[in-house]
Amino acid sequence: MLWISPWILGFTIFTALPVVLALWYGFTDYTLLEPPIPVGLDNYTRMADDPILGTVLWNTAVFGVLTIVLGTLLSISLATVLSHPVRFRSFWRAAVFAPSVLPLVALAVIFKLAYDPEVGIANTLVEGALGWAGVRGPNWFGSGFWAMTALLLMSLWGVGPAVVIYLAALRDVPRQLHEAASIDGVGRWGRFVHVVLPMISPVILFNVIIGIINAMQVFAVPLLLTGGGPERTTYFHSMYVYDQAFTFGDMGYASALGVLQFAIILVLTGVVLLAGRRLVHYRGA
Amino acid sequence: MNDPGVGDAPVPDPGSGLGAVSRRAALWGIAGTAVGYAAFGPKPRRAGAGDRIRLDYWEKWTGHEADAMKRVVDRFNESQDRIFVNYLTMGGIDRKATIAIASGDPPDILGLWNRNLPFFDQCGAIEPLDGLRSYGIDASHYAEAIRPLVFRGGSQLAAPSTPSSILLYYDRRIVADAGYDPDRMPRTIPEFDEFIERTTIIGPDGDVERAGFLPTDPGWWSWCWGGFWNGRLYDERTGEATIDSAANIAAYDWFQSFPKRWGLDRLRAFQGAPVDNPSPYRNFFTGRLATTVQGPWLPMFMDMELGPGVFDYGACPFPVAPELENEPPFGPIEADILVIPRGARNPEASLEFIAFTQQPENIELLNAGHAKPSPLATSSESFRRDHPNSVVEAHEALLRSPNAYTTPWISSWQELAMALGAGLDTIWNLRSESARGPLAEVQREAEAILARAADRRGRRGQPDPWLGIEPATGGAT
Numbered sequence: 001m002l003w004i005s006p007w008i009l010g011f012t013i014f015t016a017l018p019v020v021l022a023l024w025y026g027f028t029d030y031t032l033l034e035p036p037i038p039v040g041l042d043n044y045t046r047m048a049d050d051p052i053l054g055t056v057l058w059n060t061a062v063f064g065v066l067t068i069v070l071g072t073l074l075s076i077s078l079a080t081v082l083s084h085p086v087r088f089r090s091f092w093r094a095a096v097f098a099p100s101v102l103p104l105v106a107l108a109v110i111f112k113l114a115y116d117p118e119v120g121i122a123n124t125l126v127e128g129a130l131g132w133a134g135v136r137g138p139n140w141f142g143s144g145f146w147a148m149t150a151l152l153l154m155s156l157w158g159v160g161p162a163v164v165i166y167l168a169a170l171r172d173v174p175r176q177l178h179e180a181a182s183i184d185g186v187g188r189w190g191r192f193v194h195v196v197l198p199m200i201s202p203v204i205l206f207n208v209i210i211g212i213i214n215a216m217q218v219f220a221v222p223l224l225l226t227g228g229g230p231e232r233t234t235y236f237h238s239m240y241v242y243d244q245a246f247t248f249g250d251m252g253y254a255s256a257l258g259v260l261q262f263a264i265i266l267v268l269t270g271v272v273l274l275a276g277r278r279l280v281h282y283r284g285a
Numbered sequence: 286m287n288d289p290g291v292g293d294a295p296v297p298d299p300g301s302g303l304g305a306v307s308r309r310a311a312l313w314g315i316a317g318t319a320v321g322y323a324a325f326g327p328k329p330r331r332a333g334a335g336d337r338i339r340l341d342y343w344e345k346w347t348g349h350e351a352d353a354m355k356r357v358v359d360r361f362n363e364s365q366d367r368i369f370v371n372y373l374t375m376g377g378i379d380r381k382a383t384i385a386i387a388s389g390d391p392p393d394i395l396g397l398w399n400r401n402l403p404f405f406d407q408c409g410a411i412e413p414l415d416g417l418r419s420y421g422i423d424a425s426h427y428a429e430a431i432r433p434l435v436f437r438g439g440s441q442l443a444a445p446s447t448p449s450s451i452l453l454y455y456d457r458r459i460v461a462d463a464g465y466d467p468d469r470m471p472r473t474i475p476e477f478d479e480f481i482e483r484t485t486i487i488g489p490d491g492d493v494e495r496a497g498f499l500p501t502d503p504g505w506w507s508w509c510w511g512g513f514w515n516g517r518l519y520d521e522r523t524g525e526a527t528i529d530s531a532a533n534i535a536a537y538d539w540f541q542s543f544p545k546r547w548g549l550d551r552l553r554a555f556q557g558a559p560v561d562n563p564s565p566y567r568n569f570f571t572g573r574l575a576t577t578v579q580g581p582w583l584p585m586f587m588d589m590e591l592g593p594g595v596f597d598y599g600a601c602p603f604p605v606a607p608e609l610e611n612e613p614p615f616g617p618i619e620a621d622i623l624v625i626p627r628g629a630r631n632p633e634a635s636l637e638f639i640a641f642t643q644q645p646e647n648i649e650l651l652n653a654g655h656a657k658p659s660p661l662a663t664s665s666e667s668f669r670r671d672h673p674n675s676v677v678e679a680h681e682a683l684l685r686s687p688n689a690y691t692t693p694w695i696s697s698w699q700e701l702a703m704a705l706g707a708g709l710d711t712i713w714n715l716r717s718e719s720a721r722g723p724l725a726e727v728q729r730e731a732e733a734i735l736a737r738a739a740d741r742r743g744r745r746g747q748p749d750p751w752l753g754i755e756p757a758t759g760g761a762t
Binding site for chain 2: 033046118139243
């Protein structure tokens with residue numbers, strides 16, 4: 001107990017206390033510069049009439065669903081490829097993981113240059129591949145669709161940690177199950193669908209839950225790349241919480257929005273866990 | 286054969302991860318480190334303070350702008366031996382100031398923007414500066430348009446440090462080549478539209494090679510366009526938003542005419558084109574833009590980026606709707622301001638420093654270093670003569686105009702500005718036929734924002750202290 005007391009102290013001061021205070025401030029009118037005044041459920045009833053909240057929740061949901069689906073497909077695919085003996089396998093594994101260690105701000109600056117409509121590498125690639133058909137690269141941050149697409153593509157840049165986890169899970173699939181399926185005449189795709197996926201399904205569940213939490217908290221990259229624009233099409237829930245607290249000086253509503261964010265994550269995690277009961281295969285269960 | 290020494294060695298406690306280090310020794314070690322850090326660790330910088338009262342002054346400036354204020358601070362520190370001002374550059378100053386004031390540990394003097402003042406004042410987070418009267422400073426000390434930025438209801442809430450009045454800067458060579466007199470620029474919007482047509486160059490493939498003007502280059506004052514039609518975003522006398530007024534719709538229809546006439550994609554290509562100059566002024570400096578709205582600092586950056594005296598520039602008030610042609614100049618103004626935050630330890634000493642900065646010779650030293658006009662009612666001949674901006678008198682004229690305007694005096698301006706920004710995105714991206722629909726949408730958002738602000742005041746028993754007060758001069762958009 002003595003040895004973990006510094007951690008307990010830090011957790012209490014910097015995590016538990018802020019959580020409790022946020023719960024309390026959610027029921028107050030609080031500008032930071034004035035004492036909080038209790039307002040009951042006002043901050044929560046305001047959510048029902050807040051069109052911007054609807055926009056940010058929709059944007060966050062679209063981003064979350066697409067980034068989880070695409071990220072899961074990509075990371076399982078990469079892990080599957082890298083689990084086979086390929087030349088320079090260690091190099092490819094490191095290459096897939098390396099982008100995840102870059103600071104988000106540095107990454108955002110690099111991608112801002114990459115998405116530049118005139119000199120960015122993104123449009124150079126698009127026009128190199130499709131220029132023969134008269135296709136010109138888009139203005140990535142000029143329209144809502146392309147701005148969201150740019151953020152989604154960028155989110156895939158950070159699949160490295162998930163790939164490492166899937167690689168470990170794939171190595172854990174018993175060889176005899178593959179062999180038994182092969183003897184029964186199951187092809188490569190069949191083995192993947194009926195053997196590999198069920199065996200790694202607990203890991204998929206874990207990564208999906210982590211993905212939900214990360215998607216609900218997406219903040220720094222869109223703030224730096226798009227600032228939420230154009231027309232609030234890349235304005236996400238965490239950005240709205242931050243603006244309410246520190247730009248508009250409404251800490252009470254920001255705290256209520258934070259509680260909402262926590263509740264959404266909790267409910268989605270619960271739904272995924274419930275679904276997991278039917279879909280996830282636990283060895284020995 | 287046994288090694289005779291081994292059997293005598295102390296056996297480590299298998300339950301302890303740190304071997305022979307006991308808990309008591311570890312705790313003493315931690316305590317000793319803490320005491321040592323407190324005794325010999327880094328200390329707050331007190332260089333030069335001696336026995337004087339030390340004032341911490343947070344300001345947002347870096348580079349040559351910080352150097353200009355440091356010269357004033359040094360002058361103050363040398364002028365007396367009781368107070369020492371310590372200048373500290375602070376990024377994100379308004380947010381950090383909010384947290385510092387809320388936590389009860391604010392600096393002694395704070396450099397904010399005038400747009401921050403309504404919120405800080407509404408929350409009682411700043412001390413009034415009425416004590417400046419004892420130094421001979423009252424409203425008559427300042428230029429006409431500056432007064433409503435820092436005075437409310439006869440009380441001085443802040444002191445202006447460096448003001449900015451926004452003008453239309455132009456490249457005199459391009460203007461002359463187009464057959465215009467560089468000393469007589471268009472004064473009305475229709476004349477200016479014709480000027481834009483004549484100075485714009487469209488390439489054979491339809492691309493914009495040079496634009497006569499673009500309201501989104503740099504686009505830093507997107508809230509300002511209605512003012513040139515005498516439109517306002519907010520009526521201080523009634524406390525109501527007026528965003529979808531006829532004047533504002535006319536102004537933002539004109540704003541939308543640029544992507545309509547040249548094409549949105551071509552404008553995006555123009556503004557994103559690679560130019561060997563990373564600055565936000567690159568299109569103007571490289572002759573790709575004939576005119577631009579800018580503040581008085583622009584010539585300083587011309588000299589720094591292009592070399593002294595290389596760029597032949599001029600500046601004039603931005604053109605207005607024809608019916609306003611003969612009125613004093615219209616245009617947006619802003620100011621950096623000095624305030625004393627609530628909880629400051631030495632408010633009287635802080636006031637003394639602020640009074641020092643407001644003396645003509647000191648404020649002119651500061652503003653010459655920023656290439657900005659003086660916020661005072663008059664400026665010295667030497668200030669104008671030696672000023673790094675050759676059109677500083679045009680900037681001063683706008684500061685003395687009753688038609689200068691600034692952001693509305695409302696505590697929720699930041700929220701309203703964000704709503705307006707989203708509406709202007711819709712207008713610029715041609716997602717509506719005219720500005721009318723998006724502005725009506727922003728108007729609805731603004732009414733909700735203002736209603737919430739009114740609720741908050743009511744809850745705290747704070748009736749709007751400024752409602753119905755006619756600003757002495759100038760105004761807010």
